[in-house]
Amino acid sequence: MNRRVVVTGLGVVSPNGTGLPAFLNALQNGLSGIRFMPLYQELNFSCQVAGVPDFEWEQLKSYISEVTFHGLKGTNIGYGIKAALDAWADAGFAYDTDETRWDTGCIFGNSIADTEAMKNVIIRVDNKEARKLGSRVVEQAMNSGVTSYIAGRLGLGNKVITNSAACATGTQAILMGYEYIKHGYAKCMLAGSSEYVDPYVYGAFDSMRVLSRKFNDQPEKASRPMSATAGGFVPGSGAGALVLEDLEFALERGATIYAEILGGSSNSGGQRGGGSMTAPNPAGVIKSIEEAVSMAHISPDDIDLISGHLTATMADKQEIQNWSTALKRGGKDFPLINSLKSMIGHCLSAAGSIESVAAILQIKHNFAHPNINLDDPNPGILELIDRERMPAIQVNKDINILAKANFGFGDVNTCLIFSKYKNK
Amino acid sequence: MNRTEILEELKKILSPYTVDKEKLAAINDDTDLIKDLKINSANLVDIIIDAEEKYNVEIDYDSAEKMIKVGSCIDVIAERLSEK
Numbered sequence: 057m058n059r060r061v062v063v064t065g066l067g068v069v070s071p072n073g074t075g076l077p078a079f080l081n082a083l084q085n086g087l088s089g090i091r092f093m094p095l096y097q098e099l100n101f102s103c104q105v106a107g108v109p110d111f112e113w114e115q116l117k118s119y120i121s122e123v124t125f126h127g128l129k130g131t132n133i134g135y136g137i138k139a140a141l142d143a144w145a146d147a148g149f150a151y152d153t154d155e156t157r158w159d160t161g162c163i164f165g166n167s168i169a170d171t172e173a174m175k176n177v178i179i180r181v182d183n184k185e186a187r188k189l190g191s192r193v194v195e196q197a198m199n200s201g202v203t204s205y206i207a208g209r210l211g212l213g214n215k216v217i218t219n220s221a222a223c224a225t226g227t228q229a230i231l232m233g234y235e236y237i238k239h240g241y242a243k244c245m246l247a248g249s250s251e252y253v254d255p256y257v258y259g260a261f262d263s264m265r266v267l268s269r270k271f272n273d274q275p276e277k278a279s280r281p282m283s284a285t286a287g288g289f290v291p292g293s294g295a296g297a298l299v300l301e302d303l304e305f306a307l308e309r310g311a312t313i314y315a316e317i318l319g320g321s322s323n324s325g326g327q328r329g330g331g332s333m334t335a336p337n338p339a340g341v342i343k344s345i346e347e348a349v350s351m352a353h354i355s356p357d358d359i360d361l362i363s364g365h366l367t368a369t370m371a372d373k374q375e376i377q378n379w380s381t382a383l384k385r386g387g388k389d390f391p392l393i394n395s396l397k398s399m400i401g402h403c404l405s406a407a408g409s410i411e412s413v414a415a416i417l418q419i420k421h422n423f424a425h426p427n428i429n430l431d432d433p434n435p436g437i438l439e440l441i442d443r444e445r446m447p448a449i450q451v452n453k454d455i456n457i458l459a460k461a462n463f464g465f466g467d468v469n470t471c472l473i474f475s476k477y478k479n480k
Numbered sequence: 481m482n483r484t485e486i487l488e489e490l491k492k493i494l495s496p497y498t499v500d501k502e503k504l505a506a507i508n509d510d511t512d513l514i515k516d517l518k519i520n521s522a523n524l525v526d527i528i529i530d531a532e533e534k535y536n537v538e539i540d541y542d543s544a545e546k547m548i549k550v551g552s553c554i555d556v557i558a559e560r561l562s563e564k
Contacts, residue, residue, distance in 0.1 A: 121499050122496065122499055123496065123497055123498065123499055123520070123523070126496035126497070127496075127526065187529075188529055188532075190525055190526040190529050191522040191523055191525045191526050192526065
């Protein structure tokens with residue numbers, strides 16, 4: 057049976073907009089969510105800017121019970137709850153249920169528990185006060201905390217899985233959700249990911265010398281994918297969530313359909329052939345894109361827009377090369393390509409889900425968002441693709457097919473193909 | 481501190497752990513924390529920790545196990561306070 061999988065709900069907590077209207081407005085106006093972080097200056101970090109969502113913690117009380125709210129400290133979990141429950145409501149579903157929803161599962165990813173919150177745990181244990189920790193630490197320290205809170209609130213009873221694949225986590229979660237529906241295991245999957253970059257995780261990236269450090273006095277200019285002056289990425293935090301449904305199930309209940317997922321691929325370059333813990337093997341990236349295109353039964357020429365991984369490091373040029381090789385397109389014939397990271401930085405585990413929400417909004421509203429800060433395209437990239445394929449201002453056009461990919465530490469790759477939903 | 485005073489203080493301690501504020505306002509010695517107030521059994525640990533902090537007492541594991549009903553909670557707290 058050839059099941060089709062559609063997206064029927066979206067939720068987002070992004071550095072440049074929390075909630076769909078604010079986020080769409082930010083995409084269409086090229087609004088940056090990168091801010092100067094006085095704490096990071098105090099801590100002597102080289103990079104002192106970050107993408108931080110405008111997030112009022114107290115608002116969670118309107119999503120979860122007062123009892124659950126009391127003692128919730130994990131910022132990554134808070135972001136995830138908001139994005140997931142917003143997506144759920146956006147799909148037209150109610151939160152409350154007495155019965156378990158056996159047909160619906162949840163795949164939500166993240167990287168690490170909120171280390172800042174865990175610091176208090178460590179201090180207490182070291183002070184020989186472990187008995188004062190209480191019952192709420194384990195559920196927030198466990199990696200599956202975020203899925204447990206979401207699935208518990210909504211009574212989800214199908215597969216409930218927490219995935220983790222570094223910067224490919226979000227796209228991988230969506231791909232897994234798609235596959236479960238495609239194979240008939242579930243009718244509906246709530247998929248997404250969240251990330252809270254606390255000072256400890258941030259500090260560790262800072263020490264790797266992979267972060268932007270020359271724009272601390274101009275935070276909004278600090279994230280510069282594909283530019284000659286791209287000098288490292290800017291860490292960001294947030295969450296994104298998608299409600300995925302079996303098309304028939306969605307049509308039966310009269311759901312509003314944003315887009316269709318045509319296929320995707322997740323693989324690893326095996327940390328061979330130039331790949332390593334921190335760099336992708338180009339062969340793996342190319343294979344992942346080729347497989348996604350093949351699984352989606354499209355031609356590379358059908359792709360209107362690429363939502364790249366494009367973090368604003370030395371790797372951007374290689375990524376464009378990989379896309380060009382995989383799609384056999386270059387110069388003026390290359391698809392439009394953009395990087396949301398120019399506005400929000402690199403949200404690590406949450407990158408794939410937030411960028412996928414952006415991808416679907418671009419499909420629905422027929423535009424390619426601008427690459428902000430692209431004043432000085434990398435000359436090496438200009439040898440591969442035409443300048444106008446990397447729009448610095450918004451391009452209004454029909455986006456029928458969009459390829460979205462993310463590549464993560466551990467040499468893991470995921471590519472998704474999204475499409476306008478057509479009743480063919 | 482008499483039993484009525486402890487009861488009033490206990491209501492404040494229990495408040496974050498139950499959504500049923502009406503039942504909480506009407507608790508008495510026979511009120512069962514789990515069955516009547518629908519408190520998650522895992523949260524009993526948190527209630528004991530909060531009570532220890534509030535009264536500056538230490539409630540050992542064996543005493544903690546007795547704290548199932550409001551009355552037995554008050555018994556344990558009153559006993560600890562009298563030992564101070």
